[in-house]
Amino acid sequence: MGWEAAFVVLAVGTFLLAFPHAFVWRPRPPGEDGTPVVRPGPGSRGRAVAAxxxxxxxxxxxxxxxxFLSVFLHADGRASAVTWLLVAYGVGAVVGGQVGGRFADRAGAVRVSAAALALTAVLEVGVALACPxxxxxACALGLFACAGxxxxPAQQRHLVDLFPERSTTVLSWNNSALFVGLSLAGAVGGQVVHTVGYPALLYIGAAVAAAAFLLACGRPARAHRQEVSA
Structure with missing residues (x-):
């Protein structure tokens, strides 16, 4: 059907989803559920950026x-494997999202997010080694996606815990931060793949995940409530 058909399907699906969203999600004024309204304390913006x-x-x-996975596989003469390798990745991602959310509720969001980042770094090296x-x-991709x-979801839970007074705003920042990282991955990754090859990019990605792990380990688990209004 051609690659254009995929975008048509996504457009139709998104349009149909707009209708239930208009009825399911209702705005709730702050404090309506009995939770005290908390005013952001000093330094809150800097903590949000770091988070x-x-x-x-x-x-x-x-x-x-x-x-760049499919680009690498096509260049390596394994174009026929792209579809089912992406399926393995997708299944791992779905399982990881479910597991991350459940464990964040039970074991704590900071612990789960830090553990996920550490495993992401290790397993990205594993993907690089498994490339040939x-x-x-396929196995490495499934495990990597599960950890990644x-x-x-653990990060989202952590941000809500850390900034309960403006969780919607900070979650919006978090989505923007995701696309910043995605854009940099495309811009930097293209240059790296062109210059030194795909496996080298994975080692760089693993190093970046390790840096994220170190940054995550220094975060507080909960908000420091400064001032509560009646």
């Missing part, structure tokens, strides 16, 4: 691998 910076680093690590063997690459996408 969402972890998302940009994570996105660079994950999407540098994902963006297709079946090993476990981070995002």
């Amino acid at each position: 969402v910076a972890v998302t940009s680093l994570w996105a660079f690590s994950v999407y540098s691998l994902y963006t 063997v297709t079946w090993a690459l 996408y476990a981070f995002f």
Whole structure:
């Protein structure tokens, strides 16, 4: 059907989803549920920037691998393997998102997000080492995606815990931070792949994930409530 058909399907699906969203999500004024309204304390903006910076680093690590995977496979003469390798990646991502959210509720968002980043760094190296063997690459991609996408729901939960007084705003920043990292992954990754090859990009991505892990380990788990209004 051609690649254009995929965008038509996405457009139709998004249009149809607009209708239930208009009825399911209702605005709730602050404090309506009995939760006290908290005013942001001093230094809150800087803490928010530092918190969402972890998302940009994570996105660079994950999407540098994902963006150029099919390019690498086509250049390596394995174009026929692209579809099912992406399926393995997608299944891992779905499982990781579910596991990350559940564990964040039970074990704490900071612990889960830090563990996910550490595993992402290790498994990205594993993907680089598994590149020559297709079946090993499929296994590595599934595990990598599971670890990588476990981070995002835990990060969202952490941001809500850390900034309960303006969680919607900070979650919007977090989504913007994701696209900053994704854009950098494409811009930097293209140059790296062209110059030194795809596996080298994965080692860079693993180093960036390790940096995100170190940054995440220094974060507080909860908000420091400064002032509560009646």
